[in-house]
Each structure stands twice: as structure tokens, then as C-alpha cells.
Amino acid sequence: MLTQLAAFLGVAAVVICTPGQDTALTIRNVLAGGRRSGIATAAGVALGQAVWTVAAAVGIVAVLEASQPAFLAVRYAGALYLVYLGLQSLRAALSRRGRRAEELPAQRLTPAGALRQGVVSNLANPKMVAFFTSLLPQFAPESGGALPTLLAFGLLFCLLTLLWLAAYSFAVARARRLLARDAVRRALDVLLGTVLVALGLRLALDRR
Numbered sequence: 568m569l570t571q572l573a574a575f576l577g578v579a580a581v582v583i584c585t586p587g588q589d590t591a592l593t594i595r596n597v598l599a600g601g602r603r604s605g606i607a608t609a610a611g612v613a614l615g616q617a618v619w620t621v622a623a624a625v626g627i628v629a630v631l632e633a634s635q636p637a638f639l640a641v642r643y644a645g646a647l648y649l650v651y652l653g654l655q656s657l658r659a660a661l662s663r664r665g666r667r668a669e670e671l672p673a674q675r676l677t678p679a680g681a682l683r684q685g686v687v688s689n690l691a692n693p694k695m696v697a698f699f700t701s702l703l704p705q706f707a708p709e710s711g712g713a714l715p716t717l718l719a720f721g722l723l724f725c726l727l728t729l730l731w732l733a734a735y736s737f738a739v740a741r742a743r744r745l746l747a748r749d750a751v752r753r754a755l756d757v758l759l760g761t762v763l764v765a766l767g768l769r770l771a772l773d774r775r
Contacts, residue, residue: 571716575706579724582698583731588649588766592688593732595656595759597739598752600676605736607678611685613729618690620721623699624714642693646771652684653763660756 589612597605689695699721706720707713745751 571706571708575720575723576727578702579727582702583724583728587694588688588692588763589685589728589732590735591759591762591766592652592684593735594739594755595652595763596676596681596684597736597743598755598759599659600678600681601743602736602740603678604676604681605739606733607681608685609729609732609736611682611687612689612732613685613725614682615686615689615692616695616725616728617722619695619699620703620718620725623703623721624717642773643771644691646767648687648691649763649767651767652688653760653765653767656756656760656763660753660760 593605593608593612596608703717703721703724707716
């Protein structure tokens, strides 16, 4: 069991620490709403993963993966949502151009909105289907106890994701004063918006 746990932690660390849409969304939301919104985003992502964990344990994810129309629907929905969030960031960058910070409308992302974005983004991420159908089952024992093990490892993955993205939120929040400078913030909005749009398009066009 300890060997399985060590192997799982190694795989989970690689998956979680590799930057992707969850990381980009967390950074974006810290800049848009502060540390609390970043942590709320992390909690939303972890909550979405918890749903995937339960679905994988009862076999729903395997059914989804086997159904091409359902899988494509999830993939395209996720792609559209990422593009939508990316375009929001790009629009924010354009609205800042040539305007002083005090002239901009006081719009701030709330923790509730950030939580919702984290949940939706993760639930619409077909990479979670691949993780919970391909990687997670490999750590289940062959003789009995598969369901409790899958649930335990899946929820551990959610907790590790929450801690990692929360740490990201604290780090970005500490540098927020520098990052909030108009030129820097505009550049970050463009960068994060472009990354999210690119991730969405890549997801939509991926044929694997």
C-alpha cells in the first residue's frame, strides 16, 4: 500500500504541478479579485475533481469516455468556456489601454464567481476524463477494496490540487501590487487571455 501511495503521489505531483488551464485561471482570478478569489478558484477546481472522483469510482467516467458524442460535447463545452474566459481577459486589457486606473469601472471578481469558474472549468476538462480512467485505476488493488482506494486516492488528488493552487494564489497575491501596475496588468491580461484562448482552441482541435 505504501508503495502504491508513493507511486501515486509521484504521478499526482507531475499532473498537478504541470501548468495548464487551472493554473492560468487561478492567476487570472487572483488578479481580478484578489487572494480570496484565487483560493475560491482552487476550491472550485478541487470540487470539480471530487465530482470526477466519484464519477470514476462508480463507472460514469468510463461510460462517458466510451460515448464519442458525449465526450465531444464535454470537450467542446470546455473549449468554448476557456475561449470565453480568455476573451474576457483580452477585453479587459483593451479597456485599460490609454486609461488611468481610476478611470476604469470598479469591477471585481467575487469569490463566489471564482468558485463557479473553477468548478465549470474543471468539469468541462476532458483531460480529467483521461486521468480518472487511465491513471487513477492503475493504483487500485487487484483483489478487493478497489472502490475505497479509488475514492481515497481521488480525494487525495483533489486536496493536493487545492493546496498547490492555493499556494499559487498566495504567491501571486503577494506580488499583486507590482502586477497591478497598469502596464504590467495589461500585459498579463493579454498573456493570460491568449493562453486561455490557445488552450481552448487546442482542446477543440485535438483529435486524440
